[in-house]
Amino acid sequence: MEALIASAIAVLVACGFYLVLRARTFPVIVGLALFSYAANLYIFSTGRLTSGMPPVLQKGVPLEAYADPLPQALILTAIVIGFAMTAFILVLAISGYVELGTDHLDAKEQSR
């Protein structure tokens, strides 16, 4: 399970970084989204991987039978912020495309 999650995060980060380094806004935004998914999964994994465990401590129940609720709360915050940021950069990219006439990041091309 750990190996699977770890390699999934690694693949997401690799794809995200590759796309972020592209020259056009659309792949870059997709890359940023992948990268933020990877970060969210990573946060989740820092609370240990458990399944079907309650996030509530009980006396007499060992700590291994307990899911850490904090990383989940952190992910929620990170998702909300990441969602807002993605929406913002999408709007910015679209208005950039309209205004600059190109979706090239350095606006180096002739306009359409």
Next chain:
Amino acid sequence: MNNWIVIPILLPMLTALACALIPASKIAIQRTLSLAASLALVATGFFMISQTMSGEIFSYAMGSWSAPFGIVVVVDRLSAMMVALTSVVAFCVLAYASQGADKRGPYFHFLFQFQVLGICGAFLTGDIFNLFVFFEILLLASYNLLVYSGGKKRLKAGIHYVILNLVGSALFLIGVSTLYGITGTLNMADMAVQVAALGPEDQAILQAGALVLMVVFALKAALLPLYLWLPGVYSAATAPVAALFAVLTKVGVYAILRTSTLIFGPEAGVGADLIAPYLFPLALLTLFFGMVGAMGSHRLRHMTGYLIIASLGTMLASIGLFTEASISGALYYLVHSTLNMALFFLLIERVSAQRGPFTDEIRIGWKLTQPTLLGLIFFGVAVAAAGLPPFSGFLGKLLMLQAAIDEPGGFWMWAVILFTSLLGLIALSRVGTQVFWKGTEVNDARAEKVERTTALQAAPLVAILAILAAYSAFAGPVTEYTDEVAAQLLDPQQYIDAVMVEPAFFPDTGMSDDLRNKDH
């Protein structure tokens, strides 16, 4: 009760929301509200300084969820000083922007106050994830302020800036969650305690997490090689926005200073002195390349951006020595350079408005219509920025050089600071001759295109210059204060004791101890 600590967060937030509700046609009300709130923030900032003067550290647990379980806001000498600095810059910039710059687009005051909220929050929070949230608030406000009033140049710079900072935010999350994974806490004071107790088996992952975090802070503080974004962004922004952005980079400096003294200080065991070996040489290189950039700039705005990079390099190099005297000198210089650079950006807009098609290009163009007023302000700014006596730039550099004299890197510090000061002087004299001294006469046809600087527009500029002069004149008491700030920073136990108070009520289940040890 210490509820007053949240005033610098609540006040801008409520003002921003109120400004958003007032229609754009009633901008006078927005201005009054925004200025009044900024003035109140200045008062709060200095109240905080007076409260923390004695060395006491105040901590307020939000919603009475005591540390380390809830989020705390903490004000110590450093935080108080940074909040006061932010409030002064914000007030002067707002006074300037209220002369017309805030009408070029909607929601200026709303965005401005949110920017101030994010900056103050980042200075006050005692929780590292909350620091991330405040970073996002100040970034989102800065994205909007950067593209404020539109234009191709701003959009292009804006897209670059947003992408870069989104990558930075994702890295921030990775760094913070790595630290959470091994320490089991997000409270910075508690994290300091936990990091000190870590065994060597956790060293590698701790260092990885800490250095990822440092990359993010270095991006904010424009440390080499992560400074390339700064000149483009700062030169694209409108003048009041760029002036406020002068504080923005200081958030990165603050975060580096706070984490590297509190969490990764000398007492941190396996996490001790993680960034010191990188910070000092990188900061000196930043200073060098920043000044070379300033020399090579063709536009005043670009040059100011590079001067900011150089000043950040100077203060980070001094912080990188991690002695009481060197941090104190860096803090003295930090206040000076923030005010000075904010003033420079405002001045450039006034100068550009009188040069017609030449705007802020550094070449001989139209003669200024008000050469005495603008020239004198420029003279003050340039003397302060180049580090010539009697202004605070000189005193700050002197303090840092004195602090470095017996340190291992002292030679390099002296060599680079003195050499780059010469470069800065050359760059600024070139501006002085080409923009202010020489110039072609302005005839009647041109005179219509010239925008005169009104007394109300000049007032904030003169005010910042007067503050800088007073700051130099009262360097004695100020450096005594920054000495105390540095001493408090280098004794993180004070901060930890102030934050980690025993909760007034806590059911004695023994579970908090179990939780604490869950990973060990």
